[in-house]
Amino acid sequence: MKKLTLLSFIFSLFLLISPEKKLAAENLQVTIDSLKDGAVLQLENKTYQGNIVINKSLTLIGSKHTVIKGDGTGNVISIKAPHVKLSHLTVIHGGMDRNSPEEYAAIKIYTNNNIVEHINIRDSFHGIYLSQAHNNKIRFNHIKGMDKGEIAAQGNGIHVYYANDNLLEKNTIEGTRDGMFFDYANNNRSYKNNISQTRYGLHYMYSDKNIFKKNTFTMNTGGAAIMNSNHLKLEDNQFIVNYGNQSFGLLLLQANDNYISNNTFYMNQRGMYIDQATRNEFRHNKIVQNQIGIELWVSSNEQTFTLNQITENTIPAVTLGGNGENNSWSKNGKGNDWGSTFPITDLNQDSIGDFPITYRSSLYQLIEDQELSYLFLKSPALKIYEKMNAALTNEAIMFKDTHPIAASKGSHTNAILLVAGILLAAILIKGRHLLCITFGRNGRKI
Known part of the structure; x- marks a missing residue:
C-alpha cells in the first residue's frame, strides 16, 4: 500500500513538473491555450492532430518525426498572434476546397514578426500563406505539391497577399501551382530559394519594390512572371x-522601371518575353542556348540592354508587332556580346565593335501568325524559310546594337556546369524517363 501511494505521488509530481509535454501528447490545442505568452513548447516524435490556432506569442519546436496533421477542412496551423516561432515540423493534410470563402494553407499567417523555419509541408492547398502579415521570416522550408498533373487543383508554395517587408530565404518548392505568388505585396526580399516543377516559379501581381536575388528556377513552365509590378530588382538568379x-x-x-542584372537564362524556350513594359534595364545577364534569347513586343518602350551576353540562341532576339525603335541595345557606348553569331571588327582593341550590328529576319511574321511555330524553331526548314524570304521580301530589323562588345571567353561555363549537375540529379532522383520526355532521347524536344 505504501509503495502504491509513493508511485502515485511520484507520477503526480511528474505531471506538475512537465505539464506542457504531457498535455501536448493528448491535445495540442488545449496545451497551446493553456500556455502563457512567450512559452516554449517542445513537441515529441509523434503525430499531433490539427487544426490548431496559435493566438499568443509562442515557440513550437518539433523533432525529426514530429507531424501536425490537419483534418482536411481548413488551415492546419493558423497563426493569429505576433512573435510566434515554428521550427522542425512536418505539416500535412490541409483543406483543399477551392470554393470556400477562405483559401486554406498548411500554415496561414495573419500577424507580424513571426518565424517559420525548417518545416516540411505536404498535402495542402497552399503551403505557407501570408495574409496582411508583415516583417515575417520564412526560411529553410520544403514545400511539395502534387506536381504538374494536378496544378489546377492546388495552390501556391508560398502565397504573399497584401504582406510587406517579409524575408523568404532558402526555401525549396516543387510541384505546386506557382512557387511564390506575390499579390499587392511590397518591399519583400527573396534570397536563395529553389523552385521547380511549377507553373510559374515566381509570380508577381501589383507588387512593387521587391528584391529577388540568387534564386534558382528549373523545369517550370515559366521561370518568373512579373505582371503589373514596378521597381523590382532581380539579380544573380538562375532561369x-x-x-x-x-x-x-x-x-x-505591364512591368516598369525594373532592374534585371547578372541573371542566367539557359536552355529556356524563350529567355525573356517582354510585352507592354517600360523603362526596364537589363545589364550583365547571360542569355545562352535558348530557342529565342529575347522576345520583345513593340508595345514595350524604353528598354535598355547593355553588357549582356546573348549567345548560342537559335534566334538571338526578335521584335514582334511592328518596329521596335523605341528600345536601346546599348548604354553609355556599351552594347552587348553576341558571340560568334555576329563577329565584330575591333581595330583599336577597345573591346567595342567598330561597326553596329543589325539583325534582320522574317521569322517574326511566322511567330506572330503561328503559335505553334515555337515548336519548330530548330528545324532545318526554318533556315530555308529565312533564305527564301531574304530573297523575295524586305526583312524587318529585329535589333540594332550600335556599340557591340567583344565576345567573352568561357563566360557561361558555370551555367553549363550547373545545368549538368541539375540534369544528373534528375537522372538519379526522377529517372531517365523524365529527361527523355522533356528533351527527347537525343537531347531534342519531342
Whole structure:
C-alpha cells in the first residue's frame, strides 16, 4: 500500500513538473491555450492532430518525426498572434476546397514578426500563406505539391497577399501551382530559394519594390512572371530549362522601371518575353542556348540592354508587332556580346565593335501568325524559310546594337556546369524517363 501511494505521488509530481509535454501528447490545442505568452513548447516524435490556432506569442519546436496533421477542412496551423516561432515540423493534410470563402494553407499567417523555419509541408492547398502579415521570416522550408498533373487543383508554395517587408530565404518548392505568388505585396526580399516543377516559379501581381536575388528556377513552365509590378530588382538568379508550349525564363508584362542584372537564362524556350513594359534595364545577364534569347513586343518602350551576353540562341532576339525603335541595345557606348553569331571588327582593341550590328529576319511574321511555330524553331526548314524570304521580301530589323562588345571567353561555363549537375540529379532522383520526355532521347524536344 505504501509503495502504491509513493508511485502515485511520484507520477503526480511528474505531471506538475512537465505539464506542457504531457498535455501536448493528448491535445495540442488545449496545451497551446493553456500556455502563457512567450512559452516554449517542445513537441515529441509523434503525430499531433490539427487544426490548431496559435493566438499568443509562442515557440513550437518539433523533432525529426514530429507531424501536425490537419483534418482536411481548413488551415492546419493558423497563426493569429505576433512573435510566434515554428521550427522542425512536418505539416500535412490541409483543406483543399477551392470554393470556400477562405483559401486554406498548411500554415496561414495573419500577424507580424513571426518565424517559420525548417518545416516540411505536404498535402495542402497552399503551403505557407501570408495574409496582411508583415516583417515575417520564412526560411529553410520544403514545400511539395502534387506536381504538374494536378496544378489546377492546388495552390501556391508560398502565397504573399497584401504582406510587406517579409524575408523568404532558402526555401525549396516543387510541384505546386506557382512557387511564390506575390499579390499587392511590397518591399519583400527573396534570397536563395529553389523552385521547380511549377507553373510559374515566381509570380508577381501589383507588387512593387521587391528584391529577388540568387534564386534558382528549373523545369517550370515559366521561370518568373512579373505582371503589373514596378521597381523590382532581380539579380544573380538562375532561369534554367523552363520549357514547354509558350514557356519562358522571365516574363515582363505591364512591368516598369525594373532592374534585371547578372541573371542566367539557359536552355529556356524563350529567355525573356517582354510585352507592354517600360523603362526596364537589363545589364550583365547571360542569355545562352535558348530557342529565342529575347522576345520583345513593340508595345514595350524604353528598354535598355547593355553588357549582356546573348549567345548560342537559335534566334538571338526578335521584335514582334511592328518596329521596335523605341528600345536601346546599348548604354553609355556599351552594347552587348553576341558571340560568334555576329563577329565584330575591333581595330583599336577597345573591346567595342567598330561597326553596329543589325539583325534582320522574317521569322517574326511566322511567330506572330503561328503559335505553334515555337515548336519548330530548330528545324532545318526554318533556315530555308529565312533564305527564301531574304530573297523575295524586305526583312524587318529585329535589333540594332550600335556599340557591340567583344565576345567573352568561357563566360557561361558555370551555367553549363550547373545545368549538368541539375540534369544528373534528375537522372538519379526522377529517372531517365523524365529527361527523355522533356528533351527527347537525343537531347531534342519531342
